[in-house]
Amino acid sequence: MQPSAEAIETKRDASSTQTTARDIYLPPERKQVSGGGETHVSAKNFSIYYGDFEAVKKVNADILSKYVTAIIGPSGCGKSTFLRAINRMNDLIPNCHTTGALMFDGEDVYGRFTDEVLLRKKIGMVFQKPNPFPKSIFDNIAYGPRLHGIRDRKTLEGIVEKSLRKAALWDEVSDRLDKNALGLSGGQQQRLCVARTLAVEPEILLLDEPTSALDPKATAKIEDLIQELRGSYTIMIVTHNMQQASRVSDYTMFFYEGVLVEHAPTAQLFTKPKDQMTEDYITGRFS
């Protein structure tokens, strides 16, 4: 069954007044993170347009710091568009503009004085397909820090090791840092991309379907890595794999046709969703 256009419009009106799931409701195996739970990213009546088409519709949501937030929804629901808007990756798309406000640490991401290079340093991104530069492993990780002016070899070596360790890749590549990164396996390449993002010490990690091109073993490693990084970074992950969303995240946002239908603690959303549309989608009753 497809929900009617009317139903979606109703949701949209409802979501413009919706408050964020702030009550920390975690199953016992997911520990609360210390120093987290502050509003890190906040959308207020935030819409994204491609030309006249409103791809993301008046979203109101608070993303809490140091927790993992998963974004789910069918293809074309606006979830990747919303994710990419957070570090202004959509700026590269002609005719793409936004209305409403998107705040990061209390500052308007789309403000006139926002430096998007600095913004993307603080908000890193990993994409669906691993995209290492055709350079050595070392140079891949050192690329960002160099761009931001770090030249000292010793400092760079320190950053490379630290980043690779955080991305759980150090033990596998420490003896061949000078080898071309394209020689790594897909899963290793993806962890390299995570390490490359971590090298510039971001606050937020945006992951856009980071495991959809990986086999189950490499997927498990990335999922474990997300758990490792949880508590140190605010993580947002777009995924088509609902089990993955339920395994790795603390909060889940469900988008449908550009509308944020439900945003709730993951354990709640996957056991007793409040919205019938969410229920139908996660139980596979959507056509």
Added chain:
Amino acid sequence: MLERPVHELIRELSRELVMLSETVLSNFDQALTAVRIQDLQAARRVKEMDEEINLAEVRLEERCLAFLALQQPVARDLRTIVTIIKINDDLERIGDLAVHIAERMPDLGAIIMDQYEFEKMGRVASQMVRTSIEGFVDRERHLADEVCKSDEQVDAMHRLVFRKVADAMKMDSSNTSQLLAVLSVSRYIERMADHATRIALEVIYLVTGEIVRHGEDSFEKMVQSIKN
């Protein structure tokens, strides 16, 4: 709403649960009848049927566990499977109670059955199980609430039996082993009603997602039942 083969599988598991409940209730009726007419053969059949119930219970649980592992259901589907597993367990225990009643046959008979109104008590308890299962099938909370209310009625009947037995024991001519059997049977039926209540609470979980066991009023209820 789009239904997929996986949802047909959930319906099939639900149907099996309903069939099991019918078998359990009919076996319970057979046990009471066997005791009334003192039919040893019938009592034996009750025991045999319980073994089949046990097998069916294990089979259904295995299928539910496989479903959880293979399909990884969420939301309503998850709650349905969990509810089936729990109700399945309650039904199996009710099955055991029927056998316990049949085992008390030598100490009982038609006169005792009438004197203590065991069939009436059994009918109320059976109806509670039936209504709670209907609540499961129709996902109707009000049916579950109805069952919870009836539990008080069976408890009252059980207390009455208890008092009658206590009075009878004071008499010199009392047949102690018979009176103990009477107490046991009353207790078995009362426990069956408790299982029906548990099923009803599981139905409430299925419908609302709220776990309502050990609710706020459970302490007050206990105090009330001690007073009565």
